[in-house]
Amino acid sequence: MAVLNVNIDHVATIRQARLADEPDPAWAAMECELAGANGITVHLRQDRRHINDRDVRVLKETVAGKFNLEMSLAEPIVKIAEQVVPDQVTLVPENRAELTTEGGLECAGNLKRLIYVVKRMHKKGILVSAFIAPDEKQILASAEAGCDAVELHTGFYANAKTDKTVEKALNELRDARDIAVAAGLIVHAGHGLTYRNIQPVARIEGLCEFNIGHSIVSRAVIVGMQKAVKEMRRLIEKL
Ligand code: PXP
Numbered sequence: 001m002a003v004l005n006v007n008i009d010h011v012a013t014i015r016q017a018r019l020a021d022e023p024d025p026a027w028a029a030m031e032c033e034l035a036g037a038n039g040i041t042v043h044l045r046q047d048r049r050h051i052n053d054r055d056v057r058v059l060k061e062t063v064a065g066k067f068n069l070e071m072s073l074a075e076p077i078v079k080i081a082e083q084v085v086p087d088q089v090t091l092v093p094e095n096r097a098e099l100t101t102e103g104g105l106e107c108a109g110n111l112k113r114l115i116y117v118v119k120r121m122h123k124k125g126i127l128v129s130a131f132i133a134p135d136e137k138q139i140l141a142s143a144e145a146g147c148d149a150v151e152l153h154t155g156f157y158a159n160a161k162t163d164k165t166v167e168k169a170l171n172e173l174r175d176a177r178d179i180a181v182a183a184g185l186i187v188h189a190g191h192g193l194t195y196r197n198i199q200p201v202a203r204i205e206g207l208c209e210f211n212i213g214h215s216i217v218s219r220a221v222i223v224g225m226q227k228a229v230k231e232m233r234r235l236i237e238k239l
Helices: 009-018 025-034 053-062 075-084 108-123 136-144 155-159 163-182 198-202 214-223 225-237
Strands: 003-007 039-043 066-071 088-091 127-132 149-153 186-190 209-212
Touching: 003 066, 003 214, 009 025, 009 039, 009 214, 025 039, 025 053, 039 053, 053 066, 053 075, 066 075, 075 108, 088 108, 108 127, 108 136, 127 136, 127 186, 136 149, 136 163, 149 163, 149 209, 155 163, 163 186, 163 198, 198 209, 209 214, 214 225
Parallel strands: 003 039, 003 209, 039 066, 066 088, 088 127, 127 149, 149 186, 186 209
Antiparallel strands: none
């Protein structure tokens, strides 16, 4: 069965909205693991808009399952990964103005830098995954760079509106899986996956790991709301 890593970036987004100390991503990570998450994913962005350096250090110490650090190829972030030593890094493109990671990593065009970063991660015993579009050129470049895995970008599938475009996107993921497996890569998937669209992707054999964030954090806010309000009501009534 495929494993689920929960991306908790948006727990930190709520904290940063007030520059406060709650909610703490480390506590959220523990709740995720208690509920059966196999791992925790965070993206340490160069602008530190949600997850910060302290979160990454604390999560390294507290996550019991896989700790997967999403990061760009930027040198200061690569150095932090070398110091923290997560179980896995997922290499992503990063554009300062974007709301979330937009496309996949351009592995073919950044091969020299990619090879260098992969070597440095391997020296520390860190597994390396590259977040890429389900595209043959990018898959083969990831393999050439020495990556252990690729995370296939499911955003195209998630954004597909008609049965025909959904089926086309699923076929692209299946084809990409075949190319990746033939190239010796482990295959992960993520981005834009929700409670409504996960099952057709989860049925694709050979996808070993899903990284899901926004939809799970969004649902947690809603399903936890009654309990949170009841607790506050009780404190007011207990005067
Ligand atoms: N995988 C990667 C590489 C990502 O960059 C993200 C978003 O941070 C995710 C998965 C999770 O995407 P979502 O929040 O849409 O579930």
